[in-house]
Amino acid sequence: MVEAHQPPRTIRLVRSPKTDGVGVFRITAGRRSQFYAVVEVRCEIGGRGFAVHRLGMGTLYHVRVGAPRDCSCECLGFLRWGRCKHVSGLQALIRQGAL
Ligand SMILES: [Zn+2]
Numbered sequence: 001m002v003e004a005h006q007p008p009r010t011i012r013l014v015r016s017p018k019t020d021g022v023g024v025f026r027i028t029a030g031r032r033s034q035f036y037a038v039v040e041v042r043c044e045i046g047g048r049g050f051a052v053h054r055l056g057m058g059t060l061y062h063v064r065v066g067a068p069r070d071c072s073c074e075c076l077g078f079l080r081w082g083r084c085k086h087v088s089g090l091q092a093l094i095r096q097g098a099l
Contacts, residue, residue, distance in 0.1 A: 046070040
């Protein structure tokens with residue numbers, strides 16, 4: 001595994017998007033924590049679409065989550081490896097029923 005040396009990542013929903021559409025989640029890896037705002041966006045090509053914005057940074061990623069062929073993200077990790085923490089994190093939150 002390419003990422004075997006990295007500490008395990010956990011994702012937690014900090015603010016539910018169910019009231020006004022804007023959610024916040026936190027990805028923790030080892031001692032590093034990053035917060036992201038997430039808004040579901042219209043997606044007409046399969047899967048569910050999300051705009052994910054890392055708080056405190058300028059970076060905005062459009063993330064699509066669904067069947068394997070319907071997963072995509074604009075980050076460098078996804079471009080390089082075909083997978084990333086944004087896709088896997090949102091998949092975990094969807095599995096938990098949080099999104
Ligand atoms: Zn990504």
